[in-house]
Amino acid sequence: MPDDASVTQGGTFPNHVPISGSERSIFPGAVDTGPTDANETISVTVLLRRRSSAELMRKIEDLSARSPADRKYMTHEEFAANHGTDSADVDQVREFAAKNGLTVENVNPAMGMMTLSGCAAACNKAFGVTLENYLHPDFSYRGHTGPVHVPDYLKDIVTAVLGLDNRPQAKPHFRIYEESVVHGNGDLRSTAQAPLESDTSELNPAQAAQMSYTPTQVAELYNFPSNVNCSDQCVAIIELGGGYNKSNLDQYFSSLNVPTPTITAVSVDGGRNQPTGNANGPDGEVDLDIEVVGSVAPGARIVVYFAPNTDAGFVKAISTAAHDTTNKPSVISISWGGPESSWTGQAINAMNSAIQNATALGVTVCVAAGDNGSTDGVNDGLYHVDFPASCPYALACGGTRLVGSGSTITSETVWNDGVNGGATGGGVSAVFPLPTWQENAHVPPSANPGGGTGRGVPDVAGDADPATGYQVLVDGNQFAIGGTSAVAPLWSGLVAIANHTLGHQMGFLNPVLYSLSSQAHAFHDITSGNNDPNGVGDIYPAGPGWDPCTGLGSPNGGRLIQALSQSGS
Known part of the structure; x- marks a missing residue:
């Protein structure tokens, strides 16, 4: 040497x-x-x-071509022996x-x-x-x-x-109405003059909050199966700061008549469960994620992986969750991210590899698509998507504005409250090429000069507008919270229900979902709105089928699981 x-x-x-x-x-x-x-x-x-990296990619491609019921995922031991x-x-x-x-x-x-x-x-x-x-x-x-x-x-x-x-590499993708008070009728009245973004920077007044929902009410609107016990499932949640208090969670779940889930905190790279007492900081993200998953997928064990907010911490947290031989999560929920342009190439490759490895192990990875519209908050005059949502092995989760009651949705449109109020992330990746499973989705060329094709973001959507947000309890105080941060745990909970109901892990869902998009009304197709924070509606507008604002749409949970049970048959 x-x-x-x-x-x-x-x-x-x-x-x-x-x-x-x-x-x-x-x-x-x-x-x-x-x-x-x-x-x-x-x-x-x-x-x-990795050992035999080309063979690993062939295995992942083979899994992607099969229905979830026909897939044989590697065990952790097999993965380590063959591809460590x-x-x-x-x-x-x-x-x-x-x-x-x-x-x-x-x-x-x-x-x-x-x-x-x-x-x-x-x-x-x-x-x-x-x-x-x-x-x-x-x-x-x-x-x-x-x-x-x-x-x-x-x-x-x-x-x-x-x-x-x-x-700091990433931001949590949630928006909260400071000092908001949730009333028994579900109406939210905010005592604040303006909503706050998760990084506590002040924003201009957005649309006044009109209605908020408990996560169980959102699940009912989206027809999630009820009376399920997902005790055979484990959902991993990635957090890059903040923490939770068990007493806060006990109080919250008791108010919903939902058993408090078993929650385990795992320290990664020096990160740990460390509540700050600031609901507008990472604590808001942590409590939101746990409360949504625990409410919509009752019984599921929750493991929270705390890591530093660095590229090293983020990558290591996802890898730790995917390769956790003790807890063995079947789903990973990620509500943190940043514009593709803010990442180094080596970090993008490392993160993409970590999510690929999760795919090989049968783990579904759900990622929030961002809260700053088609620019992803970058002030360079160009359009950007958020990473790791743009990773082609992740299920990218966009946001909507949801109005409804009981099991009836009155209206659902793209979440867009403008440059200071937030909007769902979405667009065309500048890093990843168009995946084969999106070839028939009519992903438009990039809106940037020169156009070009790329991975379309998001894949799916769900309620994210703070004006129709989720009622949560953070550090002992009740708020309504929005942002695509809520959509990643919502979809993670639905995947856990599907895993439990169908008796096998869904794993990499994207190819299957795109093949099911027109079947059995498995999605609510969102056709109104756009995600341009500057009000230019012709950049990435919503429309029939897949679009760069809400993907395939929001879920009809029961029908989606039924369609998944019939896929490949």
């Missing part, structure tokens, strides 16, 4: 090569405050190539770490990950970066500009190095 060369005065790294897609630039609005302390201890996640990281590759990275003063903290061959730690000076030398500290008006972070490097002999082994840069 050749020697690892140190940094030269000119900033080049002899015998080092850059990792493709690892380039970083300074976060907009941040300023460099100086070098990171050379003695600061840093934890780095190294992702390694090769021990020889692990040994190469171990030697690299030892030569550069880094400690191997953890090796997980099934996840294809190693965790290394060391001081900043050692990390600078080992990975060919210069770590700096940065200050943004809302946060501080450690990071680098330019690419991450590895020695030439590791270039085909190491696929990503995450954690050197620890900037």
Whole structure:
């Protein structure tokens, strides 16, 4: 093995090569405050190539072509044995770490990950970066500009190095009416003059809240099967901050006459269940997710994976859930994300791989599509979709405005309250090509200059407008919350019901749902509205069939499960 060369005065790294897609630039609005302390201890996640990766993709493609009832998913043991990281590759990275003063903290061959730690000076030398500290008006972070490097002999082994840069990677996709009061008749009257987005930045007044629902009422409107006991199912929830209090959840579920689910918190990469007491922060996301899943899929066990809000933490949380041999979730709910343009290529590839692996194990991954309309909150004059919702192996969940009572839907349109009030994410991916299962969905060209085809987002939809939001209890206070954050756990609960009812895991649902879209009224087709936050309705309008605002539509739960039971027969 050749020697690892140190940094030269000119900033080049002899015998080092850059990792493709690892380039970083300074976060907009941040300023460099100086070098990171050379003695600061840093934890780095190294992702390694998989054994027989081409064969793994062939297996996933074969699963995708079959109906859920005809699929034979790999066990965790089979996956680790056939597609885990090769021990020889692990040994190469171990030697690299030892030569550069880094400690191997953890090796997980099934996840294809190693965790290394060391001081900043050692990390600078080992990975060919210069770590700096940065200050943004809302946060501080450690990071680098330019690419991450590895020695030439590791270039085909190491696929990503995450954690050197620890900037916040994602936002929770929920919107809450501050100090709102839910009354017994379901009407919501807000004492606030304006809704707040989950990052607590003030927004202009949106449409006044008119009606809110408990999650069980939303489930009834969407014809979810009732009187089910999903105790044979486990739903994973990914959280990148905040926490929950059991007493708060006990109070909430008691008010709905629903048994409090069994809830387990799993710490990932130092993240933990840590309530802040701020409903407008991540606590609102955590309680919303748990309360929606626990209400619509009663009996299902819930495991919450808490991780830091970094690209390394996010990827590791999903991988940990997918490869959890203790809890073995059948569904993963994700209500966090960010514009595709805010991710590095290596992080996108790592996240996409983690969700692919979940697919191979029969786990359905439901992801919120974002709350900032067709721009995804990026002010560059272009149109963007949210990631990981745009991952082609994820079920991307968009948002609607739902009006109804009992089991009758009066109207359902695209959720769009404008630039300051929020709108469902959706559009055409600039990263992922058009999947085969979307070829007949009439996904339009990208609205960006030059057009181009790509993965259409979202796949499905559900109630997300804060004006017709979900009644939840956060840190002891009752609110109505909207956002596509509510739709990911809603669909996760429906998938858990389907798994229970049909006796097998749905796994990767997208190809099946697109083939069922016109059958047995399995979806409520949303044909009115658009998701342009600037009011330009001809960018991505809703229409018959799939559209870039609400996908295939919102669910008719009972009919969808019936159609799934007949798929492939």
